[in-house]
Amino acid sequence: MMQGEIKTAVLIGAGNVGWHLGHALNEMGIRVLQVISKSPSSCKELAGLLHADYTTSLQQLAPEAGIIVIAVPDSRIEEVILQCDFHQNLVVHTAGSVPMEVFNGRAVNYGVLYPVMTFTRSKPVDLASVPLLIEANTTGNNENLNVLATRLSGVVRTISSEQRKYIHLAAVFACNFTNHMYALAETTLALKEIPFDLMKPLIGETSDKINRLSPRAAQTGPALRNDIPTLEEHLRLLDSHPDIAELYRQISKSIITFARQKNK
Amino acid sequence: MMQGEIKTAVLIGAGNVGWHLGHALNEMGIRVLQVISKSPSSCKELAGLLHADYTTSLQQLAPEAGIIVIAVPDSRIEEVILQCDFHQNLVVHTAGSVPMEVFNGRAVNYGVLYPVMTFTRSKPVDLASVPLLIEANTTGNNENLNVLATRLSGVVRTISSEQRKYIHLAAVFACNFTNHMYALAETTLALKEIPFDLMKPLIGETSDKINRLSPRAAQTGPALRNDIPTLEEHLRLLDSHPDIAELYRQISKSIITFARQKNK
Numbered sequence: 001m002m003q004g005e006i007k008t009a010v011l012i013g014a015g016n017v018g019w020h021l022g023h024a025l026n027e028m029g030i031r032v033l034q035v036i037s038k039s040p041s042s043c044k045e046l047a048g049l050l051h052a053d054y055t056t057s058l059q060q061l062a063p064e065a066g067i068i069v070i071a072v073p074d075s076r077i078e079e080v081i082l083q084c085d086f087h088q089n090l091v092v093h094t095a096g097s098v099p100m101e102v103f104n105g106r107a108v109n110y111g112v113l114y115p116v117m118t119f120t121r122s123k124p125v126d127l128a129s130v131p132l133l134i135e136a137n138t139t140g141n142n143e144n145l146n147v148l149a150t151r152l153s154g155v156v157r158t159i160s161s162e163q164r165k166y167i168h169l170a171a172v173f174a175c176n177f178t179n180h181m182y183a184l185a186e187t188t189l190a191l192k193e194i195p196f197d198l199m200k201p202l203i204g205e206t207s208d209k210i211n212r213l214s215p216r217a218a219q220t221g222p223a224l225r226n227d228i229p230t231l232e233e234h235l236r237l238l239d240s241h242p243d244i245a246e247l248y249r250q251i252s253k254s255i256i257t258f259a260r261q262k263n264k
Numbered sequence: 265m266m267q268g269e270i271k272t273a274v275l276i277g278a279g280n281v282g283w284h285l286g287h288a289l290n291e292m293g294i295r296v297l298q299v300i301s302k303s304p305s306s307c308k309e310l311a312g313l314l315h316a317d318y319t320t321s322l323q324q325l326a327p328e329a330g331i332i333v334i335a336v337p338d339s340r341i342e343e344v345i346l347q348c349d350f351h352q353n354l355v356v357h358t359a360g361s362v363p364m365e366v367f368n369g370r371a372v373n374y375g376v377l378y379p380v381m382t383f384t385r386s387k388p389v390d391l392a393s394v395p396l397l398i399e400a401n402t403t404g405n406n407e408n409l410n411v412l413a414t415r416l417s418g419v420v421r422t423i424s425s426e427q428r429k430y431i432h433l434a435a436v437f438a439c440n441f442t443n444h445m446y447a448l449a450e451t452t453l454a455l456k457e458i459p460f461d462l463m464k465p466l467i468g469e470t471s472d473k474i475n476r477l478s479p480r481a482a483q484t485g486p487a488l489r490n491d492i493p494t495l496e497e498h499l500r501l502l503d504s505h506p507d508i509a510e511l512y513r514q515i516s517k518s519i520i521t522f523a524r525q526k527n528k
Contacts, residue, residue, distance in 0.1 A: 075494075
């Protein structure tokens with residue numbers, strides 16, 4: 001028997017995460033009753049797509065919801081929580097970097113539902129393969145959250161706030177910093193007015209490799225080979241961008257350090 | 265009329281690039297006559313797959329070949345060239361970082377065929393979508409090389425040695441440094457014994473986004489938001505790895521700098 005099975009949801013936040021979670025919940029038959037966002041146009045638009053009510057006021061939070069999902073930027077979670085009355089409803093946030101304890105004393109039934117993914121509004125993501133990391137304040141809440149998450153994704157795990165912090169940090173390397181490497185490539189090509197498109201097959205293959213090889217086994221390039229003439233030539237090409245040259249030097253050094261550890 | 269059309273090839277180097285180019289040439293009906301590598305086992309194995317002769321001696325270079333393809337590490341190209349007698353045959357190297365002038369006075373007909381890709385022996389790559397950048401010492405050689413490259417790939421461009429250097433540098437950012445970001449994510453997760461698999465959907469989506477958005481438009485994360493508490497927390501989590509913490513600081517700083525330029 002699935003006591004407390006979640007059948008309805010309220011969404012706080014109408015950004016990228018709210019947009020994707022809202023659609024996924026609706027598709028899985030968990031009806032989104034209400035969308036709350038401080039942006040009137042965003043919450044009206046998303047509510048329209050989800051056939052939900054909408055408001056810009058946290059004081060208008062619907063009193064009955066199977067689950068309240070807070071999908072606002074990490075730095076705004078605490079301020080949102082302080083303005084809400086969650087009653088006995090289960091409430092979760094979706095942030096990697098915020099501990100579950102942010103709900104202490106402000107909610108009775110609470111937890112975290114963290115999707116390890118980067119979301120862009122205009123680009124559909126198949127949530128089925130996205131890891132959903134859950135945590136809850138009681139075994140019962142964890143069970144309910146687990147049932148819900150398993151309807152959305154094939155990869156659900158219970159993870160502590162402490163572990164989730166490290167996963168979020170790893171995601172910064174794997175996503176945000178990786179994307180900045182693409183931006184640095186684009187900037188380098190722009191020095192000679194070469195279009196970035198040239199990099200796209202290489203970028204696709206580099207990420208695809210990871211499905212077969214560990215990152216350490218997949219490493220290639222002049223730094224790994226300790227190819228000093230090429231490293232020096234690259235720094236020379238970056239003469240006009242000393243900040244990028246310094247970053248090139250630091251990352252190359254880190255690759256060499258990793259290679260030495262591996263060979264030990 | 266396609267005078268000088270290339271019908272046969274000799275491969276110098278039996279590593280990842282030689283392995284993939286050799287197979288692609290054979291499949292396109294350009295017969296690989298001979299494989300030369302200083303590693304007897306590598307050249308024997310690849311020659312067997314390509315139904316070609318093999319030797320470990322550059323002095324045994326077949327005197328007649330439509331094209332001689334040098335696919336050895338960048339740092340070994342010059343030493344290989346010095347040992348060969350290319351006669352009138354067209355010879356190319358496949359390196360991003362080595363100028364065409366390396367052939368000056370050592371060959372009559374020469375050029376470069378640089379695939380913008382990372383190759384792993386065990387993983388097939390569809391060369392058809394891989395940019396092949398060509399350069400040659402005469403218009404006629406460029407034309408022959410263009411005809412050959414167009415049989416291998418749908419993306420062929422003539423690029424100068426100077427431009428190629430920048431493209432190679434950009435590829436270091438987009439591939440080698442990106443892969444190191446994956447390695448840093450793996451190391452971060454290992455601190456809490458969390459498997460790297462958790463990152464794979466995120467890594468796939470991060471690279472896929474680039475097909476829709478420019479890297480600058482795709483940028484997300486705590487550095488972009490200038491979310492100081494999260495940045496400080498991440499540095500604290502890396503206390504036991506000061507080198508990685510320093511890299512985290514530098515890359516975050518670079519992301520913030522890029523965001524400011526964008527907003528100007």
